[in-house]
Amino acid sequence: MNLPSDFVTRTRSLMGEEQFEKLAEALQHDTPVSIRLNRNKCRSVPAESTSIPWCETGYYLSTRPTFTFDPLFHAGSYYVQEASSMFVEQALRQYVHEPVVMLDLCAAPGGKSTLARSVLPEGSMLVANEVMRNRSQVLAENLIKWGDEGVVVTNNDPADFAPLQAVFDVILTDVPCSGEGMFRKDPVAVDEWSVENVDICWQRQRRILTDIWPCLKPGGFLIYSTCTYNREENEDNVSWIARELGAEILPVAVGEEWNITGNLTGGEFPVYRFLPHRTVGEGLFLAVLRKNEDDTLGSSSDSMGKRLKKDKKKKGQKAGGQTVVCPKDVKAWVNRPEDYLWTVDNNIVTAFPVAYQDLYEMIKSTLKVLHAGVTVAELKGKDCIPDHSLAMSTRRCEDCFPVANLTYEQAIAYLRKEAVVLDAGVPRGYVLVAYQDVPLGFVKNIGNRANNLYPQEWRIRSGYLPENLKMVF
Numbered sequence: 001m002n003l004p005s006d007f008v009t010r011t012r013s014l015m016g017e018e019q020f021e022k023l024a025e026a027l028q029h030d031t032p033v034s035i036r037l038n039r040n041k042c043r044s045v046p047a048e049s050t051s052i053p054w055c056e057t058g059y060y061l062s063t064r065p066t067f068t069f070d071p072l073f074h075a076g077s078y079y080v081q082e083a084s085s086m087f088v089e090q091a092l093r094q095y096v097h098e099p100v101v102m103l104d105l106c107a108a109p110g111g112k113s114t115l116a117r118s119v120l121p122e123g124s125m126l127v128a129n130e131v132m133r134n135r136s137q138v139l140a141e142n143l144i145k146w147g148d149e150g151v152v153v154t155n156n157d158p159a160d161f162a163p164l165q166a167v168f169d170v171i172l173t174d175v176p177c178s179g180e181g182m183f184r185k186d187p188v189a190v191d192e193w194s195v196e197n198v199d200i201c202w203q204r205q206r207r208i209l210t211d212i213w214p215c216l217k218p219g220g221f222l223i224y225s226t227c228t229y230n231r232e233e234n235e236d237n238v239s240w241i242a243r244e245l246g247a248e249i250l251p252v253a254v255g256e257e258w259n260i261t262g263n264l265t266g267g268e269f270p271v272y273r274f275l276p277h278r279t280v281g282e283g284l285f286l287a288v289l290r291k292n293e294d295d296t297l298g299s300s301s302d303s304m305g306k307r308l309k310k311d312k313k314k315k316g317q318k319a320g321g322q323t324v325v326c327p328k329d330v331k332a333w334v335n336r337p338e339d340y341l342w343t344v345d346n347n348i349v350t351a352f353p354v355a356y357q358d359l360y361e362m363i364k365s366t367l368k369v370l371h372a373g374v375t376v377a378e379l380k381g382k383d384c385i386p387d388h389s390l391a392m393s394t395r396r397c398e399d400c401f402p403v404a405n406l407t408y409e410q411a412i413a414y415l416r417k418e419a420v421v422l423d424a425g426v427p428r429g430y431v432l433v434a435y436q437d438v439p440l441g442f443v444k445n446i447g448n449r450a451n452n453l454y455p456q457e458w459r460i461r462s463g464y465l466p467e468n469l470k471m472v473f
């Protein structure tokens, strides 16, 4: 790999000759392969793996499996994520001890959102947002597969969050950056790098932070991260947040043997840098900040509450007799249906945690929502078609659908959205198909074949099957 000469000069001056030479050498090696397990769907430990010390469910793998052809990958049993990024777990575990409302502002494809969903205290709500339309759909797909109901996926620009002042206890800004830490993994990052782009990036990051800062509650936590090395997008931005927006920069306890690097600018404040020659993973920078308690600037949760009540009143009057009622049978497809707010919109039935009803209404009236809670079913005439989100959900009622375990070949055919023939003993109607007991999705069994309900846009497009398949487990 040929590193851009300006990058070499700047990074050498930032970290010193010796560190830079080691970094440049490390960048010539292959990227380590790592995954993070979804404990709601998988109890095993990957074959030939080593634990990632800063993430309870993270593992380095000794070789790269053929993920696309592993049915458990599509079932959401694990997420393929580079190891350094999993450090977000430490920030969350050390500072979040009770249920929170968290915003992951720049969330696609969903690595840190799925991690947050696994680590946040029970009863928390995560709003995962992505501004780019196509990337927001991938984000929704990954979160649906992860199967947690405490989630809303939105597709908005940070500026669109302006009405949601002082709503979030935690905000993660994993901001778009110049990607120096991804040089080894993504050669495009090398080609696109320039000093001008670094300047565009740090300025854009400050705009994003300025837009979203009023949405953080006083005393709330901001986790700021990038996957780049330069000081402008890292330490300089963190001290700018502390100074200009009003925040305290907080320490995160780390193991000495993790070899994390601290502040490279001579500043006294704590930041966490993952450098590939010192820590097995790609480049990551992370800092945790707490918004000043007395920062009530723009904090208007009370007026937001009042506005919501007014909106509800208006809606109630308008809705009149037009409300579509969710069939009781469908409600029974989710455990503890009384814990959910049930809505039917364009014949799509959604169950959303009732504890967050006000937040949900506020978000629906402000942002573009792609997915929320569990999409349970589509009502079509007299038929209620179970949705893929229900198949993936950890809240699905276990006894509501017969389950048919598929062979490996059947599972791949199912994931390619081909028709599947089930054993003669499998009942007709909606059946949950699984691989190694982990649900893959629904089919409608009509006897001589089963109609495949796997989402068309998520199917495995490749018709080819590699010869030396390597699975994670």
Ligand SMILES: C[S@@+](CC[C@H](N)C(=O)[O-])C[C@H]1O[C@@H](n2cnc3c(N)ncnc32)[C@H](O)[C@@H]1O
Pocket (backbone or CB within 6 Å): 085, 105, 106, 107, 108, 109, 110, 111, 112, 113, 130, 131, 132, 135, 157, 158, 174, 175, 176, 177, 204, 208
């Ligand atoms: C570093 S990536 C996020 C990775 C993600 N957090 C994860 O862990 O999978 C940054 C994201 O910011 C998005 N983005 C680009 N421009 C943006 C902007 N102006 N405001 C907010 N997000 C932006 C990108 O599309 C990208 O998905």
